[in-house]
Amino acid sequence: MRQTLAIAFLVVSGLALGLATVRIAPRLDARWHALDSSSVLFVPDSVSRDPSRAARIVLVLPGLGGVGRDLGDAFTDAAEANRWLLVAPSPVYDPLGGETLEYADLRVDNELLDLVDRATRRSPAPLTTGIGVVGFSRGAQQAHRFALRHSDRVTALASLSAGTYTMPNSQSPYPIGIGGFEQWDGGRPFDAAGLRRVNVLVGVGALDENPADVVRAWDAVGGTTRVERAVRFAHALTDLEVTVRFQLYPKTGHVFTPAMRDDAVALLRAT
Numbered sequence: 001m002r003q004t005l006a007i008a009f010l011v012v013s014g015l016a017l018g019l020a021t022v023r024i025a026p027r028l029d030a031r032w033h034a035l036d037s038s039s040v041l042f043v044p045d046s047v048s049r050d051p052s053r054a055a056r057i058v059l060v061l062p063g064l065g066g067v068g069r070d071l072g073d074a075f076t077d078a079a080e081a082n083r084w085l086l087v088a089p090s091p092v093y094d095p096l097g098g099e100t101l102e103y104a105d106l107r108v109d110n111e112l113l114d115l116v117d118r119a120t121r122r123s124p125a126p127l128t129t130g131i132g133v134v135g136f137s138r139g140a141q142q143a144h145r146f147a148l149r150h151s152d153r154v155t156a157l158a159s160l161s162a163g164t165y166t167m168p169n170s171q172s173p174y175p176i177g178i179g180g181f182e183q184w185d186g187g188r189p190f191d192a193a194g195l196r197r198v199n200v201l202v203g204v205g206a207l208d209e210n211p212a213d214v215v216r217a218w219d220a221v222g223g224t225t226r227v228e229r230a231v232r233f234a235h236a237l238t239d240l241e242v243t244v245r246f247q248l249y250p251k252t253g254h255v256f257t258p259a260m261r262d263d264a265v266a267l268l269r270a271t
Contacts, residue, residue, distance in 0.1 A: 042086035051124040055083040058132040061139030078265040130155030132268045151194035156271040158201040158264035163214045165233040200244040204230040205252030
């Protein structure tokens with residue numbers, strides 16, 4: 001009896017240890033490095049072993065309350081294959097200490113610029129001039145606004161399941177449209193010509209269409225659901241002659257899927 005119980009205990013303990021190892025092992029991946037208290041940098045072995053060839057920075061932005069490392073883990077295989085340094089922050093998107101939405105957006109944008117600069121200094125290899133940006137949900141909102149501000153630095157943008165878009169063909173006040181854009185971009189006016197150098201993927205789940213999930217301030221320019229707003233944003237980019245692909249993911253709600261990742265990877269590889 002004692003022997004049976006001992007064997008059972010060892011089996012259960014072994015299973016628990018195995019599950020714990022599965023959960024912990026990715027966190028022990030030595031290719032990830034801290035950039036600050038909430039942001040990490042993935043340096044592929046393909047870059048560390050051969051620093052003579054150029055690498056590229058890819059910025060991955062999670063949704064509201066999300067962890068950048070979790071989203072970044074979805075891209076590590078592609079990063080190894082393509083020599084991408086993944087910058088994975090966990091931003092505080094919501095206004096802090098009485099900030100307005102506009103000031104919070106600008107604060108996060110400045111933080112992202114600082115992280116890209118830190119990653120540049122930490123890179124063991126020379127870097128290409130154009131970076132890629134991938135964002136999901138609230139991260140997609142920040143990602144596309146980052147591209148609107150820094151089209152001189154961004155070559156590819158994957159904006160997936162955003163709740164709101166700054167409409168580049170609307171003069172509504174920023175961040176709804178680009179009215180007063182220079183006020184929130186260091187005095188620089190919106191650069192439509194520069195945005196044409198960015199290849200864009202706009203994606204959203206076909207079932208991600210609950211009006212209650214998005215704020216109402218964008219209804220007039222963007223529509224009432226994530227699906228409608230994604231369609232209108234893609235059309236606005238097309239009107240500006242930006243290279244854009246719109247992708248509707250069937251049977252998909254508000255979730256980041258392998259299909260979204262694969263399409264983002266394809267976009268980054270193509271640019």
